[in-house]
Amino acid sequence: MAHSQVLTKRESAASNLFDWFIYILFGIDALLCIYPFWYMLIYSISDPIKVSAGVYLLPRGFSLFNLQKVFELKGIGSAVLISALRTVVGTGLTVFACSFLGYLFTKREMPGRSFLYRMLIITMYVGGGLIPTYLIYKSYGLTNNFWVYVLPSMVSAYNVILIKTYIEQIPASLEESAMIDGAGYFRVYISIIFPLSLPIVATISVFAAVGQWNSWFDNHIYNAGTESLTTLQYLLYNFLNESERLAQILRDSGNISDAQAAASRQLTPKGVRMTITLIVTIPIFLVYPYMQKYFIKGIMIGAVKG
C-alpha cells in the first residue's frame, strides 16, 4: 500500500513536470510559427525613417507610407487583379467541374463509368513531367495566356473522389422524386445535389482558392513574358530576386548614388519586400478561420477513402 502511494506521488510529479514541458515546447513552437508574420506586419507599418533603430516586438512609430508607396509601384494593381481573377475563375470552374463529375460518377447508368473513373484516378499517380507538359501546353497556345492558370487544374481527381463519396451518402429518394418529375441530370444536380453537398463544396472551394492564390510557378513557366498576366506572388518573387541583386550591387560597389540614397532613406528594399509580402499574405489570414472549420472535415473524408 505504502509502496504504491510513493509511486503515484512520483508519477504525479513526473506528470506535472511533463505538463510544463509540453506547454513550454508548444509555446515556443507557436511563437516560432507566428513571429515571422508578426515581424512582417510590424516592419511594414513602422515609420520607415525609424526602422534602422531596429524593429523587434512592436512597430517603431506608425506609418502607412510603405503601403501607400507599394500601391504606387508599377504593375501592382494589375497583379492584384490577375491574382483575384484567377482565384475566382479557377475556383468556380474547378468546383463546378469536380462536383458535377462527382455526381455523374455516382450514377451506375453512366456509360463507361468505371473506365472513365479509373482514367481519372490514374492522373493522381502518373503525369507527363515538367518539360513535356510545357511543350504540349505551348502547342495549345497556352503560353502568355490567362487560361493556363485555371484549365489544367480544373478537373482534380482528388476533389472528384471527395465529392463522389459525399454524394453517395445523400439519400437516393431525394433525387428520385425529382427524376420522376422529368428533370434531367443537370437539373437534378443544380437544384438538389449541389445545395445538399454544400459542406463538401465549401471545403474544396476554400482549398482551391488558396491553391490558386498561392500559385506562381505556372506564371513563371508559361506567362513570364507577359507583364499584364503577372500575379501578385510572381511580382513578389521577381522583386525578391531583384532586391537581392540590387543589394549585392550596392554592397559590392560600396557607393550609392545620391538619388538612390535619398530614396532609400524612405523606401527601402526591405520595406517594400515586407509590405508586398504583407499584401500577399492578408487574404490567407482572412479566409483562415473558415478554412480551419473545413479542413479537418476534408481530411477525415479523404482519410476514410484512402
Place this chain on the structure above:
Amino acid sequence: MLMAIPLMLIVLLFNYMPLCGWIYAFFNYKPGVPLFRNEFVGLKYFKLFLTDPIDMMRVMKNTVVFALIGYALSPLPMVFAILLNEVRSTRYKKLVQTVTTIPNFVSWIIVFSLAFSLFSSDGLLNELLRKLGLTKEPTMVISDPNAVYWFQTVLSQWKGLGWSAVIYLAAITGIEQELYEAAAIDGANRFQSAIHITVPGLMPTFLVLFILSIGNFISVGFEQYFVFKNPATSVNLEVLDLYVYRIGMSNHDYSYGVAIGIMKSFISIVLILIANKIAKKVRGASII
C-alpha cells in the same frame, strides 16, 4: 451525361496529352522546327545522363539526402499530435493547432521572403548579432552551401509540421475512449496509455502515409528548393527536378530534359508498384 464529355476531354488534354511529349526525348528537338523535321537520335539523351557521372551523382545524392531526411523525420507529426493531445487545456491546444497550421497555407515565395527578412545580411538575426557585438561578419545561412540540408529541413518542418499533425489529431479522436477508461481502471498512467493505446492506434495511419510517400521518393519539394536556390547553394540544393528544370527550361535543351524526366517517371512508377505490393501485404488492400 453528355456534359461529362467535355470534362473528361479536359483530363485527356491536360493530363494525358503531356505523355505524348515524351517523344521529344528521342529527337534532337530545336524549338520552332516541327518535331519530325528534327534529327532522330534514339536513346542518345538517356545515355548522356547515365554517363554524366559528375552532375548525375551530385543531383541524385541531393535528392536521396533530402528524401532520407524526410523519412527520418516522418514520425515527427505523429509525435507532435500525441504530445499536443496530452495538453490539458482545450483552449491552449486549439491555439497551438491554429498557429502551427498557418505556415502550410502560404506559398514558398512568402516563406522565402520571411526567411530573407530574418536571415539575410540586413535581416533581423544579423541586426541583433551586430547590436550585441557577437559577430563582425554577417552570418549568411541562406547562401551557405554547407547549411543547405539542415536549413531547408528546418524550413520544411516549420511550414509543414503543424499541418501534417492534423491528420493524426483527427485519427486520435477516432480511437475508442473506452480503451483509455479500461486502461485507467487497470492502473495505467498517462504515459502508459499513450504508449500502449495512442501509438498503436495511430500506426495504421502512419503506415498508409508512409507507403503512399514511397512513390514520391524522388519528387522532393520542388517549389521550396526552386525559390531558395542561388549560385552559392545550388551545389547541394539542386535535386533531380531542379536539374530537369535547368536543363530543359533554362538551357532550352528540351530533349535532354524530357529524357531525364522520363527516367524519373519510370523510377517513380516502379516505386509506386513496390509500395502497392507492400500495402497489399501489410493491410490487405492496394493503394491504387
